[in-house]
Amino acid sequence: MSELLTKNVSEMRQALDAGKVSALELVKASLAKIESLKSINAFISISSEEALKDAAMADAEIQKGLGKQKPLLGIPVAVKDMILTKGTKTTAASKILSNFVAPYDATVTVKLRQAGAVIVGKANMDEFAMGSSNETSFFGAVKNPWNVACVPGGSSGGSAAAVAARMVPLSLGTDTGGSIRQPASLCGIVGIKPTYGRVSRYGVVAYASSLDQVGPFATTVRDAAILTGVLSGKDPKDATSVEDKVPDFLSACARGVKGLRIGIPKEYFIEGLNKEVEKAIRDALVVLEKQGAKLVPVSLPNTELALPTYYIIAPAEASSNLARYDGVRYGHRADKPADLNDMYCRTRAEGFGDEVQRRIMIGAYVLSSGYYDAYYLRAQKVRALIARDFKEAFVSQCDVIACPASPSTAFKIGEKAADPISMYLSDVFTIPVNLAGLPGISVPCGFDSKGLPIGLQLIGKPFDEETLFAASAAYEDATDWTKRLPPVA
Amino acid sequence: MISKETVLKVANLARLSVDEGKAERYSVALSAIFDHMEKLKAVNVAGIEPMTHVHGSKNVLREDVVEPSMPIQDVLLNAPDRNGQFIRVPLIKDHND
Secondary structure, three states: OOOHHHOOHHHHHHHHHOOOOOHHHHHHHHHHHHHHOHHHOOEEEEOHHHHHHHHHHHHHHHHOOHHHOOOOOOOEEEEEOOEOOOOOEOOOOOHHHOOOEOOOOOHHHHHHHHOOOEEEEEEOOOHHHOOOOOOOOOOOOOOEOOEOOEOOOOOOHHHHHHHHOOOOOEEEEEOOOOOOHHHHHHHOOEEEEOOOOOEOOOOEOOOOOOOOOEEEEEOOHHHHHHHHHHHEOOOOOOOOOOOOOOOOHHHHOOOOOOOOEEEEEHHHOOOOOOHHHHHHHHHHHHHHHHOOOEEEEEOOOOHHHHHHHHHHHHHHHHHHHHHHOOOOOOOOOOOOOOOHHHHHHHHHHHHOOHHHHHHHHHHHHHHOOOOHHHHHHHHHHHHHHHHHHHHHHHHHOOOEEEEEOOOOOOOEOOOOOOOHHHHHHHHOOOHHHHHHOOOEEEEEEEEOOOOOEEEEEEEEOOOOHHHHHHHHHHHHHHOOHHHOOOOOO | OOOHHHHHHHHHHOOOOOOHHHHHHHHHHHHHHHHOOHHHHHOOOOOOOOOOOOOOOOOOOOOOOOOOOOOHHHHHOOOOOEEOOEEOOOOOOOOOO
């Protein structure tokens, strides 16, 4: 049965509809795998009881032939603990929400359930999605299934590790500065951050609202396309979600890359980029060229400004969003407060971890009177310049941009934990995409000499995820990277 | 350089209790982070509009329709302290004020 867990979603769905396996058996196999790989620490909570109930219901629906209408019917799925799931804990991996039970479902949770998915548990993550290694979680670090001494990346490290180790075929993450693409790269799986506005953020714990986006992890490009289709669409409950027809992403996977102009930005092939990563990316570009794509050199001159811009804008939004954790209506509250202010200050100092407090401090500083213009307002203007770089490249030079997803492969647990700036640099290639609101995908494109995975990032025009899927699927079809399993799977 | 005094002022704005030792550590850590932001100061941003929204901002309106609210017991489920249907909080003002 655990053999079935190494298959892709289409194969699982076929086996379910053909009656070769029941949803209950599949979900039980997933739960058993999660249990046997507990040491990876990919989950904060596991919903065995609800999952088994949902699986039995899925089996009844499969009997009625609903498998044709519900693309994920009976498929076990993990959800990042940043996303509300009614009646189960949603902690954002923080002490301050460690006992918080979600009173309602996020829109993406509703969409998963409507598509027939069975939620087996809530995935570990960096606290409030602030981190690039999944080491800031109140519930402990997640381990990389390819090498358990290494980090899985972050912030959606649990979601990535769970899929990489084949505990589940699909999971949800969130991506504010690379939190889907970077862990996908470090764990050797597919991860996509859709265009800002493509997927509803309703019921997702807010980190930086102008950058946050929900997206899928999968073992193959086509599985990611299926899940992206399920998640996408305008939601009246999220005013930033966009009224735009949701294309058939799965069909787009068959388009190929003949004549596709792939932009290669010179600013992404810089000092600090690991040589083995660079070679794998260059080799991947040759594969795409052989498939009929045209490689075009492009320039995104403001790239080096993206990191400082992000570390002003994201903490500013975070300091505002996280003001709601005050110990009044929900979450941790400090014991025996002397007065209201004492309650606020101690609740927050006790409830938030170091990195979260550091970003709240950065954010409060750049928004404070006297510094606002010099930092926050200026960062918003530089953000406009970064977005303009992409726009200009897409207007006349290329249809999609290719670069590494991460400057290195997975690093050792503890290696960067004491140095925030070296940690922040892990997202140097993913952050510009969030600032510009564009879609980006990471696709496995090789391994370094230590056997750790490398990810190719493709960046698209706004709402042109189809081209990302077309190019990624063409690359996947020409290579066998996504077929390789980590030792624990 | 971000001084210890600035750290304490910002911590108060952010409602984070910070002791002297922590304030000193923040002063060092935040100064190092802000050193990396200095390069933004050299950028020519004359005439550039600040980007607040990815796809341009427009007001979004909806019909004002009455819908059921979340049941009170669900709202109170996560309250750290309560008294019947109410959330209990510490005194905001002293009785003698």
